[in-house]
Amino acid sequence: MAGKPPQSDPVQDAPQVAGPKHAAAGLPAIGHTLRAAQQQMGVKRTALTLLRVNQKDGFDCPGCAWPEPEHRHAAEFCENGAKAVAEEATLRRVTPDFFAAHSVADLANRSGYWLGQQGRLTHPMYLAEGADHYEAVPWERAFDIIAEELTGLASPDEALFYTSGRTSNEAAFLYQLFAREFGTNNLPDCSNMCHESSGSALNETIGVGKGSVLLEDLYKADLIIVAGQNPGTNHPRMLSALEKAKANGAKIITVNPLPEAGMERFKNPQTPQGMFKGAALTDLFLQIRIGGDQALFRLLNKLIVETEGAVDEAFVGEHTHGYEEFAEAARAADWDETLTATGLTRAQVDEALRMVLASKRTIVCWAMGLTQHKHSVPTIREVVNFLLLRGNIGRPGAGVCPVRGHSNVQGDRTMGIFERPAPAFLDALEKEFGFAPPREHGYDVVRAIRAMRDGLAKVFFAMGGNFVSASPDTEVTEAAMRRARLTVHVSTKLNRSHAVTGARALILPTLGRTERDLQGSGEQVVTVEDSMGMVHASRGRLQPASEHLLSETAIVCRLARRVLGESSRTPWEEFEKDYATIRDRIARVVPGFEDFNARVAEPGGFALPHAPRDERRFPTATGKANFTAAPVEYPKLPEGRLLLQTLRSHDQYNTTIYGLDDRYRGIKNGRRVVLVNPEDARELGLADGSYTDLVSEWQDGVERRAPGFRVVHYPTARGCAAAYYPETNVLVPLDATADTSNTPASKSVVVRLEQSAAN
Ligand code: SF4
Numbered sequence: 001m002a003g004k005p006p007q008s009d010p011v012q013d014a015p016q017v018a019g020p021k022h023a024a025a026g027l028p029a030i031g032h033t034l035r036a037a038q039q040q041m042g043v044k045r046t047a048l049t050l051l052r053v054n055q056k057d058g059f060d061c062p063g064c065a066w067p068e069p070e071h072r073h074a075a076e077f078c079e080n081g082a083k084a085v086a087e088e089a090t091l092r093r094v095t096p097d098f099f100a101a102h103s104v105a106d107l108a109n110r111s112g113y114w115l116g117q118q119g120r121l122t123h124p125m126y127l128a129e130g131a132d133h134y135e136a137v138p139w140e141r142a143f144d145i146i147a148e149e150l151t152g153l154a155s156p157d158e159a160l161f162y163t164s165g166r167t168s169n170e171a172a173f174l175y176q177l178f179a180r181e182f183g184t185n186n187l188p189d190c191s192n193m194c195h196e197s198s199g200s201a202l203n204e205t206i207g208v209g210k211g212s213v214l215l216e217d218l219y220k221a222d223l224i225i226v227a228g229q230n231p232g233t234n235h236p237r238m239l240s241a242l243e244k245a246k247a248n249g250a251k252i253i254t255v256n257p258l259p260e261a262g263m264e265r266f267k268n269p270q271t272p273q274g275m276f277k278g279a280a281l282t283d284l285f286l287q288i289r290i291g292g293d294q295a296l297f298r299l300l301n302k303l304i305v306e307t308e309g310a311v312d313e314a315f316v317g318e319h320t321h322g323y324e325e326f327a328e329a330a331r332a333a334d335w336d337e338t339l340t341a342t343g344l345t346r347a348q349v350d351e352a353l354r355m356v357l358a359s360k361r362t363i364v365c366w367a368m369g370l371t372q373h374k375h376s377v378p379t380i381r382e383v384v385n386f387l388l389l390r391g392n393i394g395r396p397g398a399g400v401c402p403v404r405g406h407s408n409v410q411g412d413r414t415m416g417i418f419e420r421p422a423p424a425f426l427d428a429l430e431k432e433f434g435f436a437p438p439r440e441h442g443y444d445v446v447r448a449i450r451a452m453r454d455g456l457a458k459v460f461f462a463m464g465g466n467f468v469s470a471s472p473d474t475e476v477t478e479a480a481m482r483r484a485r486l487t488v489h490v491s492t493k494l495n496r497s498h499a500v501t502g503a504r505a506l507i508l509p510t511l512g513r514t515e516r517d518l519q520g521s522g523e524q525v526v527t528v529e530d531s532m533g534m535v536h537a538s539r540g541r542l543q544p545a546s547e548h549l550l551s552e553t554a555i556v557c558r559l560a561r562r563v564l565g566e567s568s569r570t571p572w573e574e575f576e577k578d579y580a581t582i583r584d585r586i587a588r589v590v591p592g593f594e595d596f597n598a599r600v601a602e603p604g605g606f607a608l609p610h611a612p613r614d615e616r617r618f619p620t621a622t623g624k625a626n627f628t629a630a631p632v633e634y635p636k637l638p639e640g641r642l643l644l645q646t647l648r649s650h651d652q653y654n655t656t657i658y659g660l661d662d663r664y665r666g667i668k669n670g671r672r673v674v675l676v677n678p679e680d681a682r683e684l685g686l687a688d689g690s691y692t693d694l695v696s697e698w699q700d701g702v703e704r705r706a707p708g709f710r711v712v713h714y715p716t717a718r719g720c721a722a723a724y725y726p727e728t729n730v731l732v733p734l735d736a737t738a739d740t741s742n743t744p745a746s747k748s749v750v751v752r753l754e755q756s757a758a759n
Contacts, residue, residue, distance in 0.1 A: 013660075015670025015710050017689070020259065023278055024232035024239060024664060026267030029079040036083045036658060040090035045542075049089045049514060052541050053077040056603040060538035062088055062166050062513045063653055065404035065531040066235045067215045070604065073270055078236030080650075083658045087493065088512040089542055092119025094494050096136040099125055103132045107499035112469055112726065113657040113671075115494045121509035122546035129504045139550065142506050143562040149459050149486040150563050156183030156438070158458045160448045163189040163417045164465025165406025166513070168526035168538070170582045171552035172408070173590075174575060175463055176416035178560040180426075181435055181568055185442030186457070189417050190465060190654075191409055192445040193472075196741040197371040198402040199413070201380035205388075205626045206612045207619035210410060212399035213363055214532050214607060218245050220397030223359035227255035227293055227383070228369020228747075232262015232664060233650045235367075235403050235531075239266040243279045251355055254282040256369060257290050257645065257717040258675070261664040284351055289343030290643040290720045291635040291748045293370055294379035296342045296349070297386045298632050302330040303353045304389050310357055315391030319616055321624035326385055329629035341634035343717050361397030362387065367405065369645070372747040375633035376738040388625050394616035404531040405654065407513075411529030414590060414608070419444050428589045433570055445471060446742050449734060452480035460502065461488045463552060464510075466495040469655040472732035472744040473704070490555055492545075495655065496726075511551045515540040519554065520577030526553075527583070527600050529608065535593075536605030553579060635748045637719055642680060644694065645747040646725040646732065655726050662724075667712065674753070675714035675722040684753055688713040691756035694723065696731035696749050704731045708756050721751065 037046040052058035054068050054076040061077055063084040068076065077085070098118065104127060107115065126137035126145065137145075150159055161179040163172060179187055191199070199209035206212070218224065218241045231238040242252060243266050254263040263282045268274025288296060304310045305327045316323050339346060356362065364383050370376060384393075384400065392398035404410050416425055419442035426437045443451050449471060451457035460467075460481065467489075471477040481487060484502030491498070492512045498505070511517055517524040517540050525537040550558070557576035560568065575582045580597050587596040592608040599606045611617040618625040635643055648654075649662035649671065661668045665675070674694060676686060686692060694706040706728050716722060725746065736745045 013670045013672045015673050016668045017673070017712050018666040020666045020714070021261040021664045023265035023267050024262035025079070025236065025269055026275055026278060027269070028663070030269050033079045033082040037086040040086040040092065042091060045089065045091070046086070049085060049542060050075065050077060050082055053081060053085055057539060059513050059540050060407060060528050060536070061085060062407050064235045065407050065410060066237045067530040067532045067534050068536070068604070069215060080233065080236055080653055084653055085514060087116065087656065087658065089514045090119050092117070093122050093545065094118045094120065095122050096125070099134040104134070104499055104501065105132060112496050112655060113660065115496060116656055118494050120493060120545035121491055121507060123509060123548045125507040127501055127505040134507065139558070142508060143559055145504070145506060146461070146486065146488060146559060147563045150182065153458060157186060157442070158456065159184055160186045160188060160443060160451070160457050160460045162448070162460065162462040162465065162467055163187065163412050164463065165190050165409030165412060166464045167408060167412055167552055168528060169408065169411045169415050169586065170526050170579045171463065171556055172412040172415040172417050173582060173586050174553060174556045174560070177429070177433065177570065178556055180429065180437040181433070181560070181564055181570060183438055185419050185421060185438050185440065186448065187417050187419050188443055188445040188448045189412060190406060190470065191413055192742065193470060193744055194368060194405055194409070195371055195402050196743045197376035197738050198380055200741040201377045201384065202400060204620065205381055205384040205628060206393060206400070208610055208612055210533055210610065211401045211531060212393060212610055212613040213401045215241060217363060217397050217399060218242070219248055221245055221250050221361045221363045222397065223251050223253070223355055223362040225253045225255065225362070225364045226263060227364060227366045229365060229367035229403060230256070230260045230262065230647070232260055233648060234405060236262070238403065239281070240268060240270070242266065242281050243268055243274070246279060246281060251283045251359070252281050253284045253286060253352055253355060255286045255288050255293060255296065257288055257720045258722060259285065259287065259715055284355060286344055286348055286352060287717045289341065289717050290645055291373050291375070292342040294375055294382045295338045295632050295634055296344065297382040298330060298333050299338050299342065299349050300353060300356060301382065301385050301389060302333045304356070305330045307357065311389050312391035316388065319618065319625050320388050320627055321622040322627040322629070326627035326629040333632065338632055341632065361395070362390065362392045363397070363399055363401050365401040365403055367403050369747060372738070372743055372745055373635070374736070374738055374745050374748070376743060377740040378628070378630035378633060381628040381630060385627050388627060393625065394612050399613060408528040410531060410533070411527070411535070414529055415586070432585060432589050444742055446734060446737055446744065449477050449480050452483055455483060458485040460484045460486070462497065463490050466497045466655040468497045468500045469495065469726040469729070472729050472736070472746060473734035474726070474730040476734050490552060508555055509546065509549050510555060511540065511544055511549050513538055513540060514542045515544045516542065517551045519551070519579070524579045526579065527605070533608040533610055534605055535600060535608060537600050553582070635750070637750065640684065641697070641750050641752050642676065642721040643719055644721045644723060644728065644731065644749045644751045646728045646749070647722050649724050652724070665714070670710065671724050671727055672709045673712050673723065674709040675712050675716050677716045677718050677720065678713040680718060681711060681713050686711045686753060692753040693756045694728065694731055694751050695754055696733070696751050698733045698736055698750070700733060700735065702733070704733065706730050
């Protein structure tokens, strides 16, 4: 019945396994969507709510950051978008009675799935020091508790202000303003764990840390390379764009250690033809070895440089820097070693080259499969080298396309949520608000965990998200969190981070994106920025889940007034009353947001400027697009070990578990599974269906263990295994991060598989 959460926690993870699927979406997606929505919202609310998602006068999907097409379908959402909306608009409630019935210790023993299925938080909840149950607390008292701890700190840098990518532009802008007026740049965010490597590489090479393509460019491209990404689950409406590109004549190369159903065939539920027959997407599947992407692009670049007339010399000559040094490094690349690093054959690389040379407009799309490795930044630089060689930046149908996984993660960064803010941004903030913001860089996610572990950070405040489940090295992270004096989470639903607390803790329930946001001046809209730099409005339509909820923006404004008091000249009350006044300030501080209120009132919003795309102007240190000549790196694997990538199931969005199935991979009713190539399994003596412990080995000599995983013989690349996070985040060492970006290297973890006691 709609509204009733699962009573028992499925203690026994009992996966049933069938073969992987070879097509995504179609009729099954409609069935799964309606079932999930009905279970959370009931029939009537399902219809009312889903028809508002991603509509011009509706609310933005709180799922991924895929852009909206100009012409919206009546049902402008995907299966996983519908699940994200349904879980936010659920009729289930987590009330003070729930907390009275469930101690923190009990909640800590519950699965993430069970916690998330309990429903929407209704009241501010407080866990007093030494207590084992959260109790309801008035908002004022909650702000008092936070103010006590923050103003009691020896330094503002003992506080951490974390942001998850669901936070709206308005709330994010005020959140960073508050943190900086309080005196710190400790603004870690979920970007640190996902596309930080993209930002680092793109800022250095093209001068803008964001993708350069718009949705229309995908329709104009004649070659699209999708590397280290699984759109079928993580950005499902991207499949519609790829289908349209194919219909316009594009070719698609997929680069992934795993064959994924969504990139094989897309059964578009929007059309009868699509629903039943579907469209084949991938023309060339390169089953790369984990971490072999830099090597692949280096080989392609070598071949392009060595092929007469293949380089766009006019573009290279006019718009780039460093070509000669790079070309020399490319020519010097050792074929055998570099090819081995890819796990591919010469014939496959030659076929890819043939498709590249036949293309005039090439786009490369990527996600975590490229960003979460030690050498991710050089890998993404090599992708940029690849596009610069043939002038594929700054013209229609061509460019870089890092696909963001959280609905406003890019917007939050644009609003100043960054521990290493640009001096120009701080100058603009100081000019606009009349206080001197801190200039010393703050902590990113990994450094924030170290700071809590080492007792240097004492207050942890999270705007959304599920920090402990999203972070690496779970045991270290949870122990660090428990060292804090106070942990505060602004949340819509229950998650594990609420059960791993500091000496005392607060849960502050906030409005969801689907809900009406009524403030002093009336109903408010918020704005978000999608993966392609389009900024648009989102207007909540549903009655809030509880009368005790506050919007993220109101929470920041009231907290700031309580903590900063009379010393602050920032008009927090005015901001809370009318978000348009926040946008007026954003327009004066953040480049590209001039006349913000008027432009975002236009249906569909507006595109932010992107100098490389719009003018082939590259605001880099050299004033040109920079070729780079980094040595090729790839993970080395000791004998008898496998390279593990942590990933999502299809019933998952970041750390939110919608269900226990991963139907495209043929897995039902279980999450503790490890996908292993049958040849590797045979060599390791691991029968399909047997159980194994995953043990990661890293240079710190610490063995990290994740016990009891069912072995699934699966067509992964040789030497490469895969398992879901957050269950396997325990295997990722805190200090195993990408060079330069410091992003956790969650996609290449060296593991040994030990027979499990469960056998
Ligand atoms: S593709 Fe992403 S943004 Fe679009 S509906 Fe699906 S989850 Fe939401």
